[in-house]
Amino acid sequence: MKKKIYSGKTKDVFALENGNYQLKFKDDCTGKDGVFDPGENSVGLTIEGVGDINLRMSIYFFEKINAAGIRTHYVSADLNDTTMEVLPAKVFGHGLEVICRRKAVGSFIRRYGEYIEPGTDLPDYVEMTFKNDAKGDPLVTKDGLVVLGVMSEKQYDDIKEMTRLVTGIVASEMAARGMELYDIKFEFGYDPAGEVMLIDEIASGNMRVYKDGKYIEPMALSRLFFK
Numbered sequence: 434m435k436k437k438i439y440s441g442k443t444k445d446v447f448a449l450e451n452g453n454y455q456l457k458f459k460d461d462c463t464g465k466d467g468v469f470d471p472g473e474n475s476v477g478l479t480i481e482g483v484g485d486i487n488l489r490m491s492i493y494f495f496e497k498i499n500a501a502g503i504r505t506h507y508v509s510a511d512l513n514d515t516t517m518e519v520l521p522a523k524v525f526g527h528g529l530e531v532i533c534r535r536k537a538v539g540s541f542i543r544r545y546g547e548y549i550e551p552g553t554d555l556p557d558y559v560e561m562t563f564k565n566d567a568k569g570d571p572l573v574t575k576d577g578l579v580v581l582g583v584m585s586e587k588q589y590d591d592i593k594e595m596t597r598l599v600t601g602i603v604a605s606e607m608a609a610r611g612m613e614l615y616d617i618k619f620e621f622g623y624d625p626a627g628e629v630m631l632i633d634e635i636a637s638g639n640m641r642v643y644k645d646g647k648y649i650e651p652m653a654l655s656r657l658f659f660k
Contacts, residue, residue, distance in 0.1 A: 443487075444634075449518065453508060458484035458515045462638075484515045486655040487636035491517065494635040497602055503595055504630040506622065522622030522632050526583040528564030529573075529620070531592060533557055533600040536615040538641060557597045584623075591629040592621050599631060607642055610658060612649065615641040 435455055439446040445457040460479050488510060495507035506519040534541055537553040561578065562570040573581075575589045584592075596619055604614040617640040620633040637651040637658070649657065 443484075452521065454519050454521060456517045456519060456634075458488045458517070458634075460484045480652065483652065485512065486652075486659075487634060487638070488512065488515055488517060490636050490655060490658065491634040494599075494603060494606075495631075497606075498599055498631065498635075501598070501602060503598055504628065506630050506632045517634075519632070520624070520630070522624060522630055524620070524622050524632070525578075525588075526563060526581070529578075529583070530562050530564055530570065531596050531619045531621060532560050532562070532616060533596045533619070534560070534616040535600070535604065536613075538615050541616075557600055559593045559596050561592075585627070588623065588627065588629050595621070595629065595631060599635075603635070603640065607658075610660075612642050612644045612654075612657065615643055617641075 435447040435449050437445060438448050438454075443459055443461055445459065447455040447457065449455055460481055460483050462480050462483055489512065491507075492510045492512075495505050498505050499507060506522050508518040508520060510517040534555045535557060537545070537549050537551060537555055541555075541558075542549070542551050560572060562572050564570060573583075575586070578584050578589055579586055599619065600614070600617055603617055607614045619631060619635075619639070621629055622632040623629050637654040640654075642649050642654050644657075
C-alpha cells in the first residue's frame with residue numbers, strides 16, 4: 434500500500450509502508466504558452482515521454498553519484514511505472530536551490546555583467562537561492578542561512594563540496610558526449626541525524642548544456658545523452 438501525500442508540478446509523492454517515499458514522474462512540464470521552460474513556475478504543457486526520460490537520466494546519475502560515495506536519497510527505480518523510491522529527507526527552510534556555475538551565463542550575467550564577459554569560465558561557483566516565486570528566488574549567503582537557522586555552517590560546507598563533486602561527474606559525462614555543462618541546479622535535504630543528501634532529480638531541465646557553442650534545449654539534450 435502507498436499513500437499519496439503531495440501532488441507537484443512534474444512529480445507526485447507517495448508514502449510507502451517501509452518508511453521510504455515514491456516519486457511518480459509525470460509528463461507535465463513547466464512552461465508558458467505551450468513552450469517548455471524549466472525556469473517557469475507553472476505547468477505549461479504535457480510532453481509524452483518526458484517523465485520517462487527524466488527518470489532515466491536521474492537513475493543514470495544517481496547510481497554514479499552513489500557509487501562515488503556521495504549521499505543521495507536514491508534507493509531504486511521502476512521504469513515500467515516511471516517511479517523512483519527514495520529515502521525520507523527534510524528540505525532546508527521552505528526549499529532551497531543550489532546552483533553550480535562553470536560559465537558566466539543567464540542570471541549570473543544579468544546580475545554581474547558589468548564585471549564579467551558572457552561565457553567566461555567560473556571556478557565551479559556555488560550559489561544558493563530560496564525557492565520563493567513571489568520574491569524571485571532571492572540569493573542567500575552562508576552567513577544568512579546560518580543566522581536564519583536554515584542550516585549549520587557544516588551543512589553549508591558539506592552541500593558546497595557535494596555540489597562541486599556532483600557537478601564534476603555530470604560535466605565529465607557531458608564532455609564524453611561532446612557537450613559542455615555551463616551550469617546546473619540541485620536540491621539538497623537532510624536525514625534525522627542532520628546529514629546532508631542530494632535529493633529531487635538530475636534531469637536535462639535542471640542544467641544548461643552547450644555543443645559547439647550553442648545551447649541545447651532540454652528535450653534535445655536528453656535525446657543526445659542517450660543516443
